[in-house]
Amino acid sequence: MADVKCYACGKPAVIYRKYEGRGWCKEHFSLQLEKKVKMTIRKNRLIKPNDKICVAVSGGKDSSTLLYLMNKFFGKRPDIEICALAVDEGISGYRSESINEVKKLSKRLGVELVVVSFKKEFGMTLDQIVKKDYRPCTYCGVLRRYLLNKKSRELGATKLATGHNMDDEIQSIFINNLKGDINRLLRLGADPIIVNHPKFVHRIKPLRDVPEKEIALYALLHGINAHFGRCPYVKGGLRFEVRNFLNHIEEKYPGTKYNIVRNFDMLLPALRNYFKDGEKIRECSKCGEPTSREICKACELLKNIKG
Numbered sequence: 001m002a003d004v005k006c007y008a009c010g011k012p013a014v015i016y017r018k019y020e021g022r023g024w025c026k027e028h029f030s031l032q033l034e035k036k037v038k039m040t041i042r043k044n045r046l047i048k049p050n051d052k053i054c055v056a057v058s059g060g061k062d063s064s065t066l067l068y069l070m071n072k073f074f075g076k077r078p079d080i081e082i083c084a085l086a087v088d089e090g091i092s093g094y095r096s097e098s099i100n101e102v103k104k105l106s107k108r109l110g111v112e113l114v115v116v117s118f119k120k121e122f123g124m125t126l127d128q129i130v131k132k133d134y135r136p137c138t139y140c141g142v143l144r145r146y147l148l149n150k151k152s153r154e155l156g157a158t159k160l161a162t163g164h165n166m167d168d169e170i171q172s173i174f175i176n177n178l179k180g181d182i183n184r185l186l187r188l189g190a191d192p193i194i195v196n197h198p199k200f201v202h203r204i205k206p207l208r209d210v211p212e213k214e215i216a217l218y219a220l221l222h223g224i225n226a227h228f229g230r231c232p233y234v235k236g237g238l239r240f241e242v243r244n245f246l247n248h249i250e251e252k253y254p255g256t257k258y259n260i261v262r263n264f265d266m267l268l269p270a271l272r273n274y275f276k277d278g279e280k281i282r283e284c285s286k287c288g289e290p291t292s293r294e295i296c297k298a299c300e301l302l303k304n305i306k307g
């Protein structure tokens with residue numbers, strides 16, 4: 001990078017984008033990234049006056065950068081409130097460290113942080129759950145989403161913002177195609193809600209047009225400390241293989257990832273329109289949370305392990 005200069009000002013570059021054939025300095029790279037996120041927000045009308053934005057934070061670089069940017073863009077707006085919500089699943093040696101990062105960041109930004117735990121909400125940590133039924137990612141994914149929706153609604157949030165980046169999004173596009181899961185495919189996009197239900201907090205993904213590597217660089221340049229540890233339960237799987245495949249293709253054919261996202265965004269409105277009668281949402285007969293089934297997935301899983 002030493003000999004690459006910023007295309008705009010000639011200062012030393014911090015990034016060189018292969019598909020673009022240009023380098024950018026810290027200042028111009030940061031401006032571009034912020035502009036891109038603002039564009040995603042504006043184009044999809046993600047934030048409205050009087051919104052209360054609840055940012056789901058994990059201590060990782062994506063959600064920490066998201067909290068930083070939401071605060072930078074909207075922190076001074078008198079009509080918009082921002083809070084952070086973290087879920088402590090109870091994964092020993094992993095989650096407590098990342099929660100510490102979240103605490104430091106929200107303190108630095110002056111944003112209210114709420115931490116909810118599996119232990120307190122469900123009576124068991126994820127470590128205890130997997131001893132009864134070893135499907136860590138199933139339990140974690142379902143119960144996390146359940147708590148994020150329920151708690152952000154109880155906090156009065158009108159938007160639940162998650163740190164999904166462009167790479168996550170493309171991986172999900174591929175995975176849902178590989179699995180033939182049309183309902184999940186339709187739930188992608190910056191503004192993933194297609195079903196309206198008063199108990200569903202509107203989910204938004206402001207970073208979904210920014211590549212993972214660029215978020216990591218932005219975090220580094222702006223002193224956004226993140227926890228880089230890996231969840232001990234993550235062991236390969238389909239997402240891992242799709243991720244490697246996409247990175248390999250991007251390396252060989254720069255710009256491919258952008259093409260995939262752009263193409264998907266052009267198809268999505270038509271797909272959603274065609275499949276609009278897909279899922280009917282009602283309330284779980286056990287806990288009252290919104291679901292497409294008689295008993296929600298969280299209640300079903302909890303019944304499994306509690307007998």
Ligand SMILES: [Zn+2]
Pocket residue numbers: 006007008009010011024025026027028
């Ligand atoms: Zn520059």
Ligand SMILES: [Zn+2]
Pocket residue numbers: 284285286287288289295296297298299300
């Ligand atoms: Zn339920």
